[in-house]
Amino acid sequence: MTRVGVVTFPGSLDDRDAQRAVRIAGGEPVALWHGEHDLHGVDAIVLPGGFSYGDYLRCGAIAARSPIMAEIIDAAHAGMPVLGICNGFQVLVEAHLLPGGLIRNDHGDFVCRDQRLRVENAGTAWTSRFEPGQEITIPLKNGEGGYIATDDELDRLEGEGLVAFRYLDVNPNGSLRDIAGLTNARGNVVGLMPHPEHAVEPGFGPDTPAAMSSGVDGLEFFRSALESVLARA
Numbered sequence: 238m239t240r241v242g243v244v245t246f247p248g249s250l251d252d253r254d255a256q257r258a259v260r261i262a263g264g265e266p267v268a269l270w271h272g273e274h275d276l277h278g279v280d281a282i283v284l285p286g287g288f289s290y291g292d293y294l295r296c297g298a299i300a301a302r303s304p305i306m307a308e309i310i311d312a313a314h315a316g317m318p319v320l321g322i323c324n325g326f327q328v329l330v331e332a333h334l335l336p337g338g339l340i341r342n343d344h345g346d347f348v349c350r351d352q353r354l355r356v357e358n359a360g361t362a363w364t365s366r367f368e369p370g371q372e373i374t375i376p377l378k379n380g381e382g383g384y385i386a387t388d389d390e391l392d393r394l395e396g397e398g399l400v401a402f403r404y405l406d407v408n409p410n411g412s413l414r415d416i417a418g419l420t421n422a423r424g425n426v427v428g429l430m431p432h433p434e435h436a437v438e439p440g441f442g443p444d445t446p447a448a449m450s451s452g453v454d455g456l457e458f459f460r461s462a463l464e465s466v467l468a469r470a
Contacts, residue, residue, distance in 0.1 A: 239466045242269040242279035246300045250287035258434040262459035271303040280466040281318040284325030296381045297327030318362035318462045319426045326428030335419050335428050337386035343411025351443035352377035353405040361424040362465035366457040373454035374443045375431035382430040384412035433458040
């Protein structure tokens with residue numbers, strides 16, 4: 238069975254949710270501790286949402302320098318699938334595994350809503366079960382989710398197809414060019430602000446036209462990664 242490590246930092250909130258999502262998708266979740274230098278033989282990694290180290294300094298800045306991130310950075314460079322969700326996305330940016338930065342929402346408030354997204358890149362380890370241009374709904378909750386980068390960097394991301402997800406209907410945090418998530422060039426590292434682990438089980442996800450709380454679009458993230466690992470084996 239594919240083993241997916243989920244890292245717990247001080248202040249992580251959604252690590253157990255991510256573990257549950259891995260289990261529902263058919264993988265074996267493995268709890269990883271921020272203070273270790275051991276990935277315990279996992280095949281993929283999730284950096285979960287929350288407020289690592291209390292968001293002191295900048296969101297994700299301290300977590301990006303924790304002991305386990307040295308191992309994760311090496312594993313990512315070697316091609317291991319790595320997903321950063323919300324605070325995990327901030328950690329990936331602070332660790333320079335993804336470019337740009339994430340700042341306070343432009344309206345100054347914490348936002349919590351079911352967010353429609355468009356899948357811009359379906360060729361990554363975490364999006365392969367989607368179709369390019371597919372529209373999905375994923376819960377969003379953040380206070381510092383505004384994506385920023387220089388104009389030249391934004392042009393590069395667009396030109397190289399590294400924008401993985403884009404906000405639809407409303408830009409909830411002022412992210413430049415409505416960017417909701419990114420991938421690296423290799424396609425194994427993906428970060429996004431919305432929370433796919435909160436849309437994996439009927440009865441607990443976003444509302445859909447079919448029924449309340451029935452949305453499970455987030456499940457395809459984790460199934461994509463499991464299939465990607467098997468394809469590499």
